[in-house]
Amino acid sequence: MLAEPPRSMDPADQSATATRSVLAPFYETLVRQDETGALHPALATAWTSSADGLRWRFAIRPGLRFHDGTNCDAAAVAASLRRLIDPKAALAGSGIFREIISSVEQEAGDVVVTLRHPYAEILPLLSVTQAAIVSPRAAARGDLGRHADGTGPFVFVAWRQGKDVRAARNPAYWGPAPALDRLRWVWSPEPSVLNMALQTGDADIVDPLAPVFARLYAPGERGATVAQVRRAPGAALFWAALNTKLPPLDDSRVRRALGLAIDRDALVAGLLHGFGRPACHALTPDIAGARSCAPGEARAHLAQARALLAEAGHGSGFTIAVAVQEPEEPIAEALQAMWRGIGVTLEIRRQEAGVWVQSAFAPPEAKRRAGTGMIITSWSAPFIADLQLRPLYASVSAAPAGANLGFFSDDAVDAAINAVAEERDPAIRRQTLDDLQARLDAQAPILPLYNADTVYGVRRGVEGVTALRDGEIIVAGASLAEAALPAGGAP
Structure with a gap:
């Protein structure tokens, strides 16, 4: 029993965790990840890549059939993946694949995937539900959104x-x-x-x-x-996006002060009854190279917060408004109480879903007119570093185009996200990620709150x-x- 209905029977046309749970028994991917994140063969029995990381060859398991009785061979797998990257298909979960995959071809019993640029996490990406292989006949029929058709058990x-x-x-x-x-x-x-x-x-x-x-x-x-x-350990990350275009939140010292005044341990204890972990940095802990909360970091540090506000010229405090939906209102109320200790008044605007979406994804001028200084929300974060960072921090993801709801823009951050995506050397990736997280800590455009189990x-x-x-x-x-x-x- 789930908390919400599925959104589609088409794995590529959804991005909801509950929907993925429903679809999992129907579909399979080229490779699969287990609960530890380890990769295993699935519809592909083996894979190799070119030296430059641009061409990936997958050997397709023989004797496979879709539920509609048609063969799931290399030609069918290639057709399914080409559908995934076809802009005319307009599939809700396919955008990231079009940016990374250039072409998909069949070569005898293999499928060859050619990338636009090296992508370090291509195998984990091909294991997600959106990349599940669907029956080309069902896709051509046009009813895949209502009638699942894969190779699953x-x-x-x-x-x-x-x-x-x-x-x-x-x-x-x-x-x-x-x-x-x-x-x-x-x-x-x-x-x-x-x-x-x-x-x-x-x-x-x-x-x-x-x-x-x-x-x-x-x-x-x-x-x-x-x-x-x-x-x-769950992927649900809760955070507060600060409007970096609206004074006084356009000052990184003010944003850092708000973060220092949050008792994340108390949020986990009070709101999650202990079923979660404080989130102090941009990446979730399951990412290789992610920073964890240092000892004592998740507690409130009010003296440091007051000092930063005074340095920024706001020692007497200020008022900001936050837009929330009903499920996140308790978070806003907790922050409201915590920030009173540094003289900051948080005005809570609870909105129904449709109005909230308009508020959250409004452009800078609309948020300025409305006085919207903060958005509290969550998402099921993918365990791929650049896919966690790009939607929330990249300049091109600024609302209304994406989920960078506070309009943060930093050329060095943009370049580092791209570098992380392409770098295949684990040591270099870790160092780049560490430097990137330090830069985001200093800028604090988003206040990570906690990861819910x-x-x-x-x-x-x-x-x-x-x-x-x-x-x-x-x-x-x-x-x-x-x-x-x-x-x-x-x-």
Whole structure:
């Protein structure tokens, strides 16, 4: 059971974590990542690259078939990837691939992917859901958004709007046969409904399980007899984007002062009930070369913050306005209380989703007129360094074009992001990333707050359920013990 319905059955036309969980049993990629981030063969059995890193050759597993019965051979794989980079296809999740991949060709039983420039993380990129291989016949038919058609261990049965998505075991699957004969996904936006479904057995798996309910399943509690809580380091990064075009936030000293006055440990304890980690720097901890919070760094340092404000000429404080949606309002209220200690007044403007999107992605002049100084939001951050940095910090990503909501612009940062993307030497990449994070720490255009863990509930007797690092829940390998609920419950 999920908190939201899927957005599409087309893996390339979505970017939502919940949707990826639904699509995972239907589709496969050339390579796959496990919960540790390690890469393994999937539809490709092996791969090699040219010395310059521009041409990648993938040997396609023989004997594959799509759910519609057509062959999944090198020609079909190449056609699927060409669709991914075709600008005419206008697929929601394909933009980054068009920027990196120049062409895709079939050569005998292999697929050759040619890049526009060296890209150090091409294999992890090709493992994400958006790069899943789809049936060219289904894509040509035009109904892939409503009817999934891949090579995975489960075949699509039905998507009933507002009700459920159903899947059945794929009898022709090339790999180990699933233990379950069917899957059914349902959803509700209410955390209490998800929790109750886990307790009553209406759902075998619930994702996410709100941290406030997690204690109900602790050892010794009544809930522990029916279900268990599982947690994994998550990709959900929460942050506050500061309007670098609006005084006094156009002064990096003021922005750094706001960051110093945040008690991130308290945010994790109070808002996440401990199910998360403070975020002090631009990259999430799972990225090789990411800076972690130093000892004591996640606590508030009010004296240093006041000194910086005084140096910037704002020792008596100031008022800024923040736009938030309802789920992020508690974060704003916590920051409001913390910043009172340095004389800063935070005006909270809670907005419904459509209005918030307009506020968040408004251009500089519109935000100046509205007096919008800050946006609080989150995203499921990919575990690829440049894909975490470019959308939030690159000049070309400034709103309304992208998610650089505070209009930050720095030529050195832009150049470093590009260098990180192309550099294949791990030592050089780490040094570049370290220098880049130090520069962003000094500029503080965004205040990282915390990373929320993936917290999900699993009924007793249900085994083989895992969570990937991006928060995607993998159920294709699940099984039910004899004492468990009947197969076919609602994940």
